[in-house]
Amino acid sequence: MNPIFANAVTAPDVAALLPTFLVAGTALVVLFFDFFAPKSIRRSLAVALAILGLVVAGVLTAQQYGHPVIAFSGAYIVGGFSVIFSEIAIVATIVSLLLTLGVGRDDQVAGTSALVLWSTTGAMLMAGAGNLMMIFLGLELLSLGLYCLCGMSLRSTAREAALKYLILSSMASGFMLYGMALLFGATGSVSLAALASAHPGALFATGVGLFLIGIAFKLSLVPFHLWTPDVYEGAPLTVTAYMSIVTKAGVLAVLARFAYAALPAESATALLVPMWVIAAISMIVGNLAALAQTDMKRLLAYSGIAQVGYIVAAFAGRTDYGLRYAMLYLAVYLFMNLGAFAVLALMSRDGETGPRLASFTGLAYRRPWLAGAMTFFLLSLAGLPPTGGFTAKILILAATTNAGYVWLALVLILGTAISVYVYFKIVRIMFVRADEAHVRDERGPIFIPWIGVAVCAAAVLVLCFYPLTPSDVLPVVK
Amino acid sequence: MAATLCILVPILAGLALYALPKKSDRIAKIIGIVLSGLIVLYVAISAHDADVSVRWLSRPFVATFHVGFSGISYWIALLLAVTTFTSLIALTAARARDFVAQMLILEGAMMGVFLAKDVLLFALFWDLMLVPVFLLMVGWGVASRRADAMNLGARGTHQTAAWRYLIYNMVGGLSLLLATAAFGVAYGTTDVIGVAGLTPLGEVWAPWILAGFAFAFLIKTPVWPLHTWMPETYAELPPEVVAVVSAVQSKAGLYGFIAIGLPLFANEMHRFAPVMFVLGLVALVYGALIALVQTDAKKIVAYSSLSHLGLILIGIFSFNTLALRGALVYIIAHGLFSAALFLTLGYIERREETREINRLGGLAADNPRLAGGLMLAALAALGLPGLAGFAGELLIMSGLFAAGYWWAALIALVPIVLAAAYMLRLFQMTMNGPHNADLPKRRDLSWGEGLALAPLIIGLVLLGINPGPVASAATNALHAAVALVPAVKDASR
Numbered sequence: 001m002n003p004i005f006a007n008a009v010t011a012p013d014v015a016a017l018l019p020t021f022l023v024a025g026t027a028l029v030v031l032f033f034d035f036f037a038p039k040s041i042r043r044s045l046a047v048a049l050a051i052l053g054l055v056v057a058g059v060l061t062a063q064q065y066g067h068p069v070i071a072f073s074g075a076y077i078v079g080g081f082s083v084i085f086s087e088i089a090i091v092a093t094i095v096s097l098l099l100t101l102g103v104g105r106d107d108q109v110a111g112t113s114a115l116v117l118w119s120t121t122g123a124m125l126m127a128g129a130g131n132l133m134m135i136f137l138g139l140e141l142l143s144l145g146l147y148c149l150c151g152m153s154l155r156s157t158a159r160e161a162a163l164k165y166l167i168l169s170s171m172a173s174g175f176m177l178y179g180m181a182l183l184f185g186a187t188g189s190v191s192l193a194a195l196a197s198a199h200p201g202a203l204f205a206t207g208v209g210l211f212l213i214g215i216a217f218k219l220s221l222v223p224f225h226l227w228t229p230d231v232y233e234g235a236p237l238t239v240t241a242y243m244s245i246v247t248k249a250g251v252l253a254v255l256a257r258f259a260y261a262a263l264p265a266e267s268a269t270a271l272l273v274p275m276w277v278i279a280a281i282s283m284i285v286g287n288l289a290a291l292a293q294t295d296m297k298r299l300l301a302y303s304g305i306a307q308v309g310y311i312v313a314a315f316a317g318r319t320d321y322g323l324r325y326a327m328l329y330l331a332v333y334l335f336m337n338l339g340a341f342a343v344l345a346l347m348s349r350d351g352e353t354g355p356r357l358a359s360f361t362g363l364a365y366r367r368p369w370l371a372g373a374m375t376f377f378l379l380s381l382a383g384l385p386p387t388g389g390f391t392a393k394i395l396i397l398a399a400t401t402n403a404g405y406v407w408l409a410l411v412l413i414l415g416t417a418i419s420v421y422v423y424f425k426i427v428r429i430m431f432v433r434a435d436e437a438h439v440r441d442e443r444g445p446i447f448i449p450w451i452g453v454a455v456c457a458a459a460v461l462v463l464c465f466y467p468l469t470p471s472d473v474l475p476v477v478k
Numbered sequence: 479m480a481a482t483l484c485i486l487v488p489i490l491a492g493l494a495l496y497a498l499p500k501k502s503d504r505i506a507k508i509i510g511i512v513l514s515g516l517i518v519l520y521v522a523i524s525a526h527d528a529d530v531s532v533r534w535l536s537r538p539f540v541a542t543f544h545v546g547f548s549g550i551s552y553w554i555a556l557l558l559a560v561t562t563f564t565s566l567i568a569l570t571a572a573r574a575r576d577f578v579a580q581m582l583i584l585e586g587a588m589m590g591v592f593l594a595k596d597v598l599l600f601a602l603f604w605d606l607m608l609v610p611v612f613l614l615m616v617g618w619g620v621a622s623r624r625a626d627a628m629n630l631g632a633r634g635t636h637q638t639a640a641w642r643y644l645i646y647n648m649v650g651g652l653s654l655l656l657a658t659a660a661f662g663v664a665y666g667t668t669d670v671i672g673v674a675g676l677t678p679l680g681e682v683w684a685p686w687i688l689a690g691f692a693f694a695f696l697i698k699t700p701v702w703p704l705h706t707w708m709p710e711t712y713a714e715l716p717p718e719v720v721a722v723v724s725a726v727q728s729k730a731g732l733y734g735f736i737a738i739g740l741p742l743f744a745n746e747m748h749r750f751a752p753v754m755f756v757l758g759l760v761a762l763v764y765g766a767l768i769a770l771v772q773t774d775a776k777k778i779v780a781y782s783s784l785s786h787l788g789l790i791l792i793g794i795f796s797f798n799t800l801a802l803r804g805a806l807v808y809i810i811a812h813g814l815f816s817a818a819l820f821l822t823l824g825y826i827e828r829r830e831e832t833r834e835i836n837r838l839g840g841l842a843a844d845n846p847r848l849a850g851g852l853m854l855a856a857l858a859a860l861g862l863p864g865l866a867g868f869a870g871e872l873l874i875m876s877g878l879f880a881a882g883y884w885w886a887a888l889i890a891l892v893p894i895v896l897a898a899a900y901m902l903r904l905f906q907m908t909m910n911g912p913h914n915a916d917l918p919k920r921r922d923l924s925w926g927e928g929l930a931l932a933p934l935i936i937g938l939v940l941l942g943i944n945p946g947p948v949a950s951a952a953t954n955a956l957h958a959a960v961a962l963v964p965a966v967k968d969a970s971r
Contacts, residue, residue, distance in 0.1 A: 321537065321538050385603070390602065393655070406660075417652055
């Protein structure tokens with residue numbers, strides 16, 4: 001038994017946790033200044049402060065790269081691995097905050113920003129979590145913020161989405177918690193390091209299975225995906241955008257650390273096979289379901305299910321390359337998905353309800369730049385050049401075939417083939433000649449999302465020709 | 479450097495055209511013509527230009543942005559530049575600004591396919607070139623034009639052809655992608671195209687990897703039974719685009735077999751040869767037979783393409799230097815005459831508003847220049863001595879005989895004779911006989927339209943008289959590849 005806080009908290013411990021604290025603290029600052037802000041700058045002040053805090057936290061996190069610190073006796077581990085996932089969460093938060101500027105009532109913006117920051121804190125905790133309790137703490141912090149965010153809007157669909165998310169997500173947490181309890185029972189410790197040296201038995205295997213079900217639920221992998229489209233559709237657009245990246249970043253970090261470092265070497269391959277099967281099913285089912293969607297948010301929800309499948313497939317074989325390329329793909333996914341959401345934000349009048357597929361008709365003739373940007377993001381989602389999606393996908397294919405999982409690579413190709421139809425359905429409809437009278441041209445309330453579009457497009461292009469695949473990012477446990 | 483510019487300049491210029499005001503169709507067309515003309519000249523003088531190579535990936539395999547002109551690439555790039563140039567001269571589509579932009583992007587992407595010296599880069603451009611063709615088909619295809627004419631808007635169009643094109647070629651492209659990834663992992667580097675003295679990939683997985691490549695190549699060419707997207711696509715696309723697509727894009731697969739298959743998968747290519755012979759021969763005969771009975775002028779030429787490309791495939795898989803040279807000559811020749819054929823068919827359709835050869839007729843009386851253009855293109859297609867088609871066919875046939883495949887040459891002879899039948903039928907039904915009173919009478923080819931055909935016809939004549947430069951420029955590259963094939967029957971010496 002290894003009590004968590006047996007030792008006194010030391011300076012390195014605090015330093016390791018500093019960026020996370022900073023993000024959480026920024027939320028308080030945002031709320032505090034919101035009391036005094038004049039009405040005219042209330043919105044921009046809240047968002048600006050939040051972004052400032054995130055940028056500082058991002059810089060501090062980046063400085064941890066290459067300097068692994070095992071804080072709180074192994075409960076929180078920073079260094080290469082967690083830095084990447086934290087940065088992805090931070091960047092995604094910044095971009096989604098930019099979209100938030102024009103949405104909702106004046107008095108809500110500060111609250112929204114604060115909740116977003118706390119959720120990001122949760123994701124960052126998950127990225128560095130070294131024991132089961134820290135994982136659960138991060139996960140719940142992340143989820144609690146999201147429940148509120150989903151219900152922020154006055155539309156009844158938003159409240160429905162919030163409730164649905166709360167109930168189903170709590171159920172997933174229940175699965176995970178039960179799994180953790182069994183793991184604790186099997187090993188007598190909550191630390192991940194203890195799991196790695198455990199003697200695998202029936203109790204242990206059941207614990208791992210339940211834990212992974214919880215993970216699959218949070219990642220919305222098939223067959224645990226049913227909540228995703230409804231929640232994505234009901235939640236405000238910006239929250240959907242935020243949730244589609246940050247949740248994945250946090251949970252994927254936990255999954256990667258669990259799969260790579262926290263399982264006994266001799267039984268890990270067998271224990272994880274169900275995960276790869278689920279990933280394979282997700283790629284196919286997610287894309288097939290996306291075929292039938294006419295609401296853009298639902299479509300992106302199903303496409304997200306498949307995209308997570310690709311990322312999880314990269315973990316198969318638990319190779320060094322697989323992890324790097326999964327990170328690369330997640331980074332690319334951040335930009336291409338948020339880019340697509342920024343386009344949606346520019347096309348939705350209230351900034352909350354996303355446009356339907358039909359409102360893209362003839363977009364290339366009405367707003368060519370927007371259509372061009374959307375085409376670019378869709379090409380990337382489909383894995384076509386010249387985008388980061390292409391490079392990242394081929395690297396994942398290389399990693400999975402290299403690891404010997406050729407069947408998974410074949411399923412990935414099959415899923416991608418289906419997805420091409422999904423994404424090109426949108427491309428086609430944008431470039432088809434439209435009878436202009438029949439299409440309502442909805443424009444978003446503000447210009448700001450264009451910044452998001454530009455940043456994301458540039459990032460997707462750069463990641464195609466200069467794929468950043470950092471070395472020394474294998475997760476450790478102690 | 480020249481290769482980089484030939485790829486990037488058209489793509490960037492195409493994107494930049496969108497910045498012009500919406501109504502600047504005329505300016506856009508002029509910019510397109512001038513730019514593509516300059517590219518023709520630039521490609522022509524760049525035969526001995528040095529390669530450019532920049533590192534792209536180091537792990538898990540080495541990949542580079544490596545582009546350059548080697549013997550084979552040079553001629554195909556020149557063909558591409560010429561056909562794009564002529565198509566842009568012939569262009570009359572609505573919304574010309576966007577059309578020219580897409581054509582330039584297409585040119586750049588296809589340049590990339592043929593100038594890439596790295597398999598991963600090759601795969602990148604291979605997938606990229608799908609996009610402009612798809613957009614051109616969606617925006618300017620027959621379905622879309624009909625909708626324009628009837629003022630239907632988007633709801634009136636179905637565009638199954640566009641989908642069929644995309645899905646078929648995407649499946650091919652993804653198979654290529656997976657094969658590339660597997661190849662990179664197995665071989666350690668993808669920077670291999672046109673490199674002399676490579677060791678072939680000797681791996682358990684090699685046949686599977688080649689199968690992945692071959693699947694993509696066969697779809698793109700296309701070869702029976704993977705050809706069903708092709709006639710529809712060619713019929714749907716505007717003639718200016720088909721001219722480029724049939725002339726050059728269809729050669730990407732054949733080029734892949736020569737540039738990637740032969741040097742790196744020597745043994746596996748040999749093992750696949752019987753299958754490829756069967757597929758090629760079936761395509762050869764089947765295409766010719768269908769072309770004989772089609773009544774849509776564009777589909778006649780589309781099926782004749784299927785037949786001709788089958789012959790080239792057999793030429794490549796006979797592993798004979800003579801046949802390979804013939805294949806290359808025929809690749810260029812087919813590009814020139816199919817572009818000329820599709821452009822003239824476009825002129826006919828523009829004048830008569832139909833492509834049904836049963837309704838057409840008697841055009842020669844009032845349109846002598848049009849008739850002359852179609853005649854020359856058709857004669858080249860049916861293999862008249864003195865024009866380029868003949869040179870290619872003769873070389874391939876002699877190669878087949880020399881390699882001992884006399885039976886294949888005998889079978890191939892039948893469709894070559896049939897080619898005369900369907901090409902002359904096409905000419906006769908459109909140009910001779912009485913003019914259908916329901917159809918409009920329009921003026922003969924304008925200067926611009928005639929000028930567009932000129933480079934193609936000059937090329938056909940020059941290549942027909944002296945195929946030497948094309949054949950010999952490639953000899954080194956081909957020889958390096960063929961020397962590796964075991965038990966090669968080389969009769970060229």
